[in-house]
Amino acid sequence: MATVSHYVPLGAGHVNPTLGIVAELVRRGHRVTSFVPERFAGLPAATGARVVPVPSTWEAHGLADPPQMHGRHLVRAMGYLLDETRMLVPLLARHPAPDLVLHDGPLAIWGRVLAHRWAVPSVEVWPNLVSNRHWSMNRYTRLNPLAPRFLAMMMRYGSYLRREGIRDVRGFFEGSAAAQRLVTLPRAFQYAGETFEGYRFVGPVLGDRAAETGWTPPDGDRPVLLVSLGSAYNRRPALYRTILAGLAGRGRHVVLAVGDVDPAELGPLPAGVEVHRSVPQVSVLRHAAAFVTHAGMGGTMEGLAAGVPLVALPQMAEQRANADRIAELGLGATLDPATLTPDRLWSAVQQVSTDPAVRERLNWMAGEIAAAGGATAAADEIERALPPPG
Numbered sequence: 001m002a003t004v005s006h007y008v009p010l011g012a013g014h015v016n017p018t019l020g021i022v023a024e025l026v027r028r029g030h031r032v033t034s035f036v037p038e039r040f041a042g043l044p045a046a047t048g049a050r051v052v053p054v055p056s057t058w059e060a061h062g063l064a065d066p067p068q069m070h071g072r073h074l075v076r077a078m079g080y081l082l083d084e085t086r087m088l089v090p091l092l093a094r095h096p097a098p099d100l101v102l103h104d105g106p107l108a109i110w111g112r113v114l115a116h117r118w119a120v121p122s123v124e125v126w127p128n129l130v131s132n133r134h135w136s137m138n139r140y141t142r143l144n145p146l147a148p149r150f151l152a153m154m155m156r157y158g159s160y161l162r163r164e165g166i167r168d169v170r171g172f173f174e175g176s177a178a179a180q181r182l183v184t185l186p187r188a189f190q191y192a193g194e195t196f197e198g199y200r201f202v203g204p205v206l207g208d209r210a211a212e213t214g215w216t217p218p219d220g221d222r223p224v225l226l227v228s229l230g231s232a233y234n235r236r237p238a239l240y241r242t243i244l245a246g247l248a249g250r251g252r253h254v255v256l257a258v259g260d261v262d263p264a265e266l267g268p269l270p271a272g273v274e275v276h277r278s279v280p281q282v283s284v285l286r287h288a289a290a291f292v293t294h295a296g297m298g299g300t301m302e303g304l305a306a307g308v309p310l311v312a313l314p315q316m317a318e319q320r321a322n323a324d325r326i327a328e329l330g331l332g333a334t335l336d337p338a339t340l341t342p343d344r345l346w347s348a349v350q351q352v353s354t355d356p357a358v359r360e361r362l363n364w365m366a367g368e369i370a371a372a373g374g375a376t377a378a379a380d381e382i383e384r385a386l387p388p389p390g
Contacts, residue, residue, distance in 0.1 A: 001029040002386050005095070006049065007103035007111040009084070010037040010056045013230070013298045014104045015044075017127035017184040020207025021102070023047040024375040025382065032102075035092060047207070054091065057083045074141065075149045082157060085110045089164075093117065100386055105175050112172060113164050121179040121385045125378075128297045129321055130183055130199055135192040140317040179385035182378050185301055188368040189325060200381050203372030204301035206282060214280045218253045222272065223289035225349065226308075228257040228281060229315065230296040237265040239313070239337055243292060246342030247349065248273050255284050282306070290353040292345070295323040295334075304331060305369055307362050309352035311345070313337045330361035 006022055008015045015036065025032050026048035034049040041053040058080060088110045097118040103111025105124035115122035131137050144150065158169050166172055175181055180200055187193040187201035217224065227243055229236060240258055247254050248270035256275045258266070263275045281299065285291060285306035293299045295312035300322050303310050310332030312323035323334040333348040352358050373380075 001031060002099040002383075003096075004030055004032045004100050004102050004382070005092075005098040005111075005114070006032055006034040006044075007088075007092070007101065007108045007114075008034075008036055008040075009104055009107040010039065010058050011107070012040065012043075013296055014107060014127060015040045016298055017205060017301075018102070018104065018125050019044055019047055020205035020375045021125065021182070021378045021382070022049050023207045024379040025102075028379060028383075033095070033098070035095075052095075054088065057087050074143060075147075075153050078153045078157070081107060081109065082153075082160065085113060086160065089113050089117075100179075100382065102382065105178075105181060109172075112175065112177065113161075113166070116164065116166055116177070121387060122177070123382050123385050124175045124178045124181045126181055126183045126199070127185075128318060129185075129190060129325075130181075130196065132192070132196055134195040135190075137318065137321060140321045180381045182381060184378075185297065186365070186368040186372040188365065189301075189304075189329070191321075191325060200377070201372055202377045202381075203369045203374050204305050205375045205378060206302065206305060207375060215255075215283045217287045218272075222251060222253045223353070224255060224284070224287045225252045225290050225292065226255050226257075226279075226281070226284050226288045227292040228279070228299060229259065229294040229313065230299055235260055236315075236337075237261050239340070240266055242340055242342060243345060244270065244273060246345035247292075250346060252289070255279060255288075257281070290349050291332075292349065295319040295326065297322055300326065301369075304362070304365050307366050309355075309358050309362060311335065311348045311352060313340065329365070330358060331365060332358065 004025060008018055022032050022034060022044060032049040033052060034044040035052050035054050036044055037056045038053040041051055044051050061080060092114060097120060100120055101111045101115040101122040103124060105126040106128060111122055129137060161169055161172055171177060181198060183199050183201045184205055186203045225247055254273045257279045258275055269275060282302055285302055285308050288308045290311060291303040291308045292311045293303060295314045296319055310326050312326050312332060312334040314320040314323040326332045327334045332352045335344060335348055
């Protein structure tokens with residue numbers, strides 16, 4: 001069996017989509033070592049992989065979440081990413097070279113550097129929409145590739161990569177040297193999905209998280225509404241209060257995950273509302289009639305895998321792209337958090353949870369997710385990328 005080194009950045013939205021893949025590789029007898037930021041070191045424990053906690057410079061910068069590689073923050077985020085890579089590469093290179101590198105595609109670019117150093121194949125996991133010449137996230141980020149600060153940052157990257165023996169900077173950022181790029185959404189959800197080559201759309205990989213416990217549904221037959229704005233951009237107490245004003249007292253049981261917000265900032269809670277810092281989301285979704293979500297791709301795929309209609313409140317560019325796709329495919333509704341009112345939210349929740357057309361589209365997407373193959377398809381691709389024995 002093969003040895004695999006698994007690299008992920010700081011951020012649950014980048015760690016969670018890889019865990020089911022790691023668990024499947026371990027189940028097949030491969031020896032996986034998971035190098036995980038210390039804050040998330042407990043997440044891969046159930047996969048059976050050997051876990052090695054690693055530091056992160058992002059925490060030293062005071063970043064509670066991974067830097068966002070878009071919009072006006074892009075150049076600064078690229079600087080953070082380069083600092084992280086420079087710190088981690090020599091640290092990780094002290095460990096034995098594996099047979100294959102498995103890493104997060106958008107952010108864990110130290111996996112690309114190490115695979116090049118060791119001359120071993122790499123497989124990337126992309127937990128988000130991907131781009132090509134037919135569709136690009138630049139429609140939402142509006143990146144100017146000729147901006148002086150961006151060009152200066154690319155020169156810094158080029159200098160670093162040349163010292164690592166890597167000449168193709170553009171190809172490096174695209175991950176074109178990878179043996180395979182796995183995308184953890186079904187091709188049907190990707191904009192212009194039929195035009196993408198060089199990617200394998202395996203759909204959401206929930207792994208053992210599909211059996212999560214730790215939350216008990218309420219007694220009675222009141223429909224459950226899950227509300228979560230994810231692990232980033234969730235410090236919005238005023239928005240949570242608006243959400244509660246729209247959903248409480250409507251004959252529904254509301255499960256509200258508020259992240260770093262102090263629940264006391266929400267004021268007195270109405271009957272039928274429970275508030276948590278975080279919840280076992282996959283478990284709650286099995287009982288949910290609707291999901292009010294920030295439209296991060298992880299939560300979006302978890303909701304769709306559970307067949308739950310979505311009401312999207314996107315907070316940033318990538319989430320807006322996801323939210324627009326949710327609406328375009330008829331899988332739910334999208335609202336602007338800046339203009340949200342209690343009545344608009346309640347109307348949207350009612351509409352998506354009772355509309356037969358939405359239910360039909362959710363059933364269609366469930367079929368697309370099942371056909372994508374999940375962990376089995378991902379592990380098959382990784383095994384095909386392994387070098388021949390001996």
